[in-house]
Amino acid sequence: xxSVTQMEGxxxxxxxxxxxxxxxxxxxxxxxxxxxxxxxxxxxQLLLKATKAxxxxxxxxxxxxxxxxxxxxxxxxxxxxxxxxxxYFCALRNSGGYQKVTFGIGTKLQVIP
Amino acid sequence: DTAVSQTPKYLVTQMGNDKSIKCxxxxxxxxxxxxxxxxxxxxxxxxxxxxxxxxxxxxxPNRFSPKSPDKAHLNLHIxxxxxxxxxxYFCASSQNAGxxxxxxxxxxxxxLTVV
Numbered sequence: 001x002x003s004v005t006q007m008e009g010x011x012x013x014x015x016x017x018x019x020x021x022x023x024x025x026x027x028x029x030x031x032x033x034x035x036x037x038x039x040x041x042x043x044x045q046l047l048l049k050a051t052k053a054x055x056x057x058x059x060x061x062x063x064x065x066x067x068x069x070x071x072x073x074x075x076x077x078x079x080x081x082x083x084x085x086x087x088y089f090c091a092l093r094n095s096g097g098y099q100k101v102t103f104g105i106g107t108k109l110q111v112i113p
Numbered sequence: 114d115t116a117v118s119q120t121p122k123y124l125v126t127q128m129g130n131d132k133s134i135k136c137x138x139x140x141x142x143x144x145x146x147x148x149x150x151x152x153x154x155x156x157x158x159x160x161x162x163x164x165x166x167x168x169x170x171x172x173x174p175n176r177f178s179p180k181s182p183d184k185a186h187l188n189l190h191i192x193x194x195x196x197x198x199x200x201x202y203f204c205a206s207s208q209n210a211g212x213x214x215x216x217x218x219x220x221x222x223x224x225l226t227v228v
Contacts, residue, residue, distance in 0.1 A: 032216070034216050036219075038154070042221065042222075043203060043219045043220055043221040043222045044156075044203065044205075044219040045219070046216050046218070049216055087154050089156065093207075093216070093217070099209075100146065100158045100161055100169050101146070101158075101205070101207070101216070101217045102158075103155075103156040105153075105155055106154040106155065106156070108154070
């Protein structure tokens with residue numbers, strides 16, 4: 001079945017540091033890949049997505065590239081801000097039929113001033 | 114307008130009670146879900162409905178019964194609540210577009226506390 005593996009947190013960074021959150025996946029076919037963000041006390045919001053190999057999703061300074069050869073979708077940001085503190089979820093949804101969204105365990109990011 | 118809305122946002126109740134959580138989406142999507150998020154933030158799918166038809170039913174106690182009166186609504190009824198049911202429950206919706214399924218849009222969550 002499908003699965004998503006992402007690094008366990010928490011990750012603590014100073015403001016303006018470089019961020020990488022690793023994510024790898026296992027799936028059949030051609031899944032779409034997503035990063036969701038959950039700010040404290042809120043629901044999940046889609047941060048970015050990529051629907052095919054070599055696509056790069058980007059939003060709010062975050063980027064992730066769909067790497068089929070390494071089955072990875074690592075999240076990066078060049079300079080984090082305090083307001084980026086949240087839990088980040090890597091997720092996938094397979095193609096064809098009625099497919100659920102499968103989530104990783106979530107990585108908590110804390111950015112300190 | 115809120116795309117996926119669920120009510121109530123907070124629910125505190127005693128063990129043994131029966132409660133319902135409602136969810137509505139105005140995105141015109143054909144698929145709706147319920148997810149449970151535990152205290153460690155792990156998200157686990159419970160149910161998925163497509164056009165009012167149950168598609169996915171993960172290993173969930175039969176005290177949990179989803180009901181979809183139409184494709185824009187998916188409610189969750191829980192009987193005989195237990196302490197372990199305390200969690201945040203998220204409703205979500207998406208569109209099945211054949212080969213290219215869309216992302217899921219989430220509600221704000223319902224924090225259920227069983228005392």
